[in-house]
Amino acid sequence: MTVATVDASAENGSVRISLRGEIDRANVVAVEEEIRAAVSGQPTGVSVDLANVTYIDSAGKRLLFDLASTLQESHIMLELIIPFDSPMRRLIELSGLPTLAALLLVRREDSSEVAPLELVLPAQPWSLKTIRDAMRRWLLAVSAKPRVVADLMIAVGEACTNVVDHAYADQGGIVTVHLELRLPDVVVTIADTGQWGLPASGNRGRGTLFMRNLCDDVRIDHDFPGTTVVIRHHLTEEATR
């Protein structure tokens, strides 16, 4: 028989569910009931840690889809936590779940240094707060100064707003945010696979201006397809302009 365990803990109104084992047709109903019970108390945020899941079939992926859709109705974005090197990563990415849920790709906790963080999210306005909250946690973990945190939140916010607003027209798409330390800098890469031109003026021009004013270096590359923005900011000092 397929065995999975569901551990849930709550902190500040946010529920974190840790799944372990295998999920398939045989136990998906039981797992779903446990998850539904864990999120029944009107949480403000829900994350599901898949780090210790060894197998998930299409019924299990359906469960995650349904959970993400239900939460979206309450304006909550489901966060899925997956290790960089997990076979689950590709499975989840290919499933289309990133159009509905936020993927937080992390390194396993046995590594001593602070690992990069990668976020894969729907290019939707309601992703912006999820990106900020995940970024803030990561930047505090790497001991970034409050001013640096504020600068990077705005600069990355501007880049992501451009993607949400302009990259995909009506069909929607994905925005990827990758944060890593390359001391003495924090390097953030924001990528999409849509199309937006570098604006010369107007509000998008203002967003680009803020990015350049707040950070040490901003590079915008138009690839095919998509745009990649790379932002560098010193970890502890104000940007030199």
Added chain:
Amino acid sequence: MTMATVEASADKGSVRISLSGEIDLANAETVEEQISAAVSGERTAVSVDLSNLTYMDSVGIRLLFDLATDLQKSHIVLELVAPFETPARRLIEFSGIDSLVTLRPLNN
């Protein structure tokens, strides 16, 4: 979900608005509607306090630009309250909107 609170009080046509929480693309329209409602009708002065905002970017600056431009048509200069060194203050300075408004570090 991005949340902001718009609190407004009026005293003989003088409207004071205090914004708190976060403003981004997700809630800018709602915030703009609430501000518009607060400044509609007879008004002689409008002040917007940004001291308690924890996040704002170019979307919020655009909103303030639009408000300032709109008030200018009624010969009212928008007053913005933003303490020194806060992100809102720095964005106001980068954007050049400080030439359109009266900028104060403290609300009094």
